[in-house]
Amino acid sequence: MAFRSIHHLTRLSACLVATALALWAQPSEATKRLQERNKMFEPAVIQVAENVYTAIGYQVSANSMIVGDDGVIIVDPGQMPSAAREVRAAFEEISSLPVRAIVYTHGHGDHTNGAPAFFEPGKGIEVWARDNYGSEQALVRSKGLGPGLRASNSQGFDLPLEQRMGIGIAIPPDRRPQGNMMQDGLRRPGAPAASPRPAQVRPTHKFSEQRKSLEIAGVRLELVAAPGETQDQLYVWLPDQRVVFAGDNFYQSWPNVYPLRGTARRSLRDWIASIDKMVQQDPLHVVGGHTTPMLNDAKTVLANYRDAMQWVLDRTLDGLSKQMTPDELVEYARLPERFAELDYLGDYYGTVEGTIRDLYAQDLGWFDGDALSLHRESPRKQSERLADLAGGVDALVAKARELMDSDDPLGAAQLLRHAIRLRPEDSAAKLMMADALAIVGERTFNGPVRNYTLSTSNRYRKQAQEQQ
Numbered sequence: 001m002a003f004r005s006i007h008h009l010t011r012l013s014a015c016l017v018a019t020a021l022a023l024w025a026q027p028s029e030a031t032k033r034l035q036e037r038n039k040m041f042e043p044a045v046i047q048v049a050e051n052v053y054t055a056i057g058y059q060v061s062a063n064s065m066i067v068g069d070d071g072v073i074i075v076d077p078g079q080m081p082s083a084a085r086e087v088r089a090a091f092e093e094i095s096s097l098p099v100r101a102i103v104y105t106h107g108h109g110d111h112t113n114g115a116p117a118f119f120e121p122g123k124g125i126e127v128w129a130r131d132n133y134g135s136e137q138a139l140v141r142s143k144g145l146g147p148g149l150r151a152s153n154s155q156g157f158d159l160p161l162e163q164r165m166g167i168g169i170a171i172p173p174d175r176r177p178q179g180n181m182m183q184d185g186l187r188r189p190g191a192p193a194a195s196p197r198p199a200q201v202r203p204t205h206k207f208s209e210q211r212k213s214l215e216i217a218g219v220r221l222e223l224v225a226a227p228g229e230t231q232d233q234l235y236v237w238l239p240d241q242r243v244v245f246a247g248d249n250f251y252q253s254w255p256n257v258y259p260l261r262g263t264a265r266r267s268l269r270d271w272i273a274s275i276d277k278m279v280q281q282d283p284l285h286v287v288g289g290h291t292t293p294m295l296n297d298a299k300t301v302l303a304n305y306r307d308a309m310q311w312v313l314d315r316t317l318d319g320l321s322k323q324m325t326p327d328e329l330v331e332y333a334r335l336p337e338r339f340a341e342l343d344y345l346g347d348y349y350g351t352v353e354g355t356i357r358d359l360y361a362q363d364l365g366w367f368d369g370d371a372l373s374l375h376r377e378s379p380r381k382q383s384e385r386l387a388d389l390a391g392g393v394d395a396l397v398a399k400a401r402e403l404m405d406s407d408d409p410l411g412a413a414q415l416l417r418h419a420i421r422l423r424p425e426d427s428a429a430k431l432m433m434a435d436a437l438a439i440v441g442e443r444t445f446n447g448p449v450r451n452y453t454l455s456t457s458n459r460y461r462k463q464a465q466e467q468q
């Protein structure tokens, strides 16, 4: 996971917040599920093995300490020096030995920017990463793609506190320390000025091998190349304790193979191969990049994770050979019950649907195989045809109202999209759209999809209010 936008509180009108609160008064099953899940992120230091500890809930990412004979090793110091200092204080209650090394599982700022809390220049602290460290950011930069609405909308940064439930795999935004989330110096146009970028701690040691064996502070550890969520990903393997630190290749959610911000290209095939490597190590415990560690049954958990992804890959390829379109594949490659019932494969952060669609897009590009997709009409033309069939724009809006009254907000939104396209000055239609999307979003438990839907709802409401 990466947060590319700064913590940004959108100022919304009192009316909007009141509406949101009214909708929140009767929480949906999805909201209750997320509220329950968020208990996972109460700050705690969890003992994983005799000399291994993981801090959860202090920062958006999980931060770990391995205690050696004469020093400690930190895996992923987290996203902010201030919060990372709290983690350090909690770790020092367990061991006062000096920090000897820091390992970055990958280059995302939510795993690395906290390093100044643990790193002191001149003390010989080794900072380890792979030699392609920062590959995803470099790729995004080379394409000229910066952070934007897609990122901040899906992460929930643009929502008022009342609407924030988090993104499913991290401490919710309303409980995070104040200040610039990532302090990465990036901001969207119009957002408040970011505080200065903190000193970055660059890796002092990089490796290009598939596997690097080290002994630090008397601890035997292996750093293993593991492309997946990012190309620069690695996992840390402790052979003596049988602990694997999976980085963001594992967290308790369906993997985020396709991030909604759209700036990353992730390989499902690489991801599967990297999880398989971890399974072959015969691990007992797995520490993921965000959620709480899975203790004692890591091998089974990771094997299920791998097999579920492989199942989606195989099923999608099978559907491709049958000339299915992405929409058809989404139906065809649904997870079978044996995987769907596992909570750690739930669509909290990534989605199975997004994975299937992205696999299609990466393998075959935009053309879905339907001849009519080669003869597309403009969005306006499509809306005109629908309105004509319905008996005009008023009829579309009336039907949308009927659907709202019969508790079909998604159906209403589908029709309102066309009505608003044909009559953008219709503030009543926009308000109804805002209500429809607010309900659809509140009934969604996937964090990014929920946040994106609610942010869009708020935008419609704001537009309608400005037009009235």
Ligand SMILES: [Zn+2]
Pocket: 001, 002, 061, 108, 110, 111, 248, 289, 290
């Ligand atoms: Zn992450």
